[in-house]
Amino acid sequence: MSTLxxxxxxxxxxxxxxxxxxxxxRNISIGSKGDFSKxxxxxxxxxxxxxGKKIVQIQLSYxxxxxxxxxxxE
Numbered sequence: 001m002s003t004l005x006x007x008x009x010x011x012x013x014x015x016x017x018x019x020x021x022x023x024x025x026r027n028i029s030i031g032s033k034g035d036f037s038k039x040x041x042x043x044x045x046x047x048x049x050x051x052g053k054k055i056v057q058i059q060l061s062y063x064x065x066x067x068x069x070x071x072x073x074e
Contacts, residue, residue, distance in 0.1 A: 012052075015045050015059045030054060 019042050022028070027035040033051055036044070044052035 008048075011060070012045050012048065012056060015056050016042050018059055019045065019055070 019038055022038045022041075024038060027037055028041060029035050030051060033054070036051070041051075041055055045055050046052065
């Protein structure tokens, strides 16, 4: 297994762990793709399909913004 594949797997696992912290019974809207439950989002990330990749992209963007202090009152 290549390092890139291992890194991608670790990133997806991080996103799954973050998704697990979302409240149950709430849906997340992904633009024109529709509304998804926490469990559905976790499934899509695990499948690494189009929606899963979008969720990973959103989560990474959020974490990068947090790191840069964009989301904080600095």
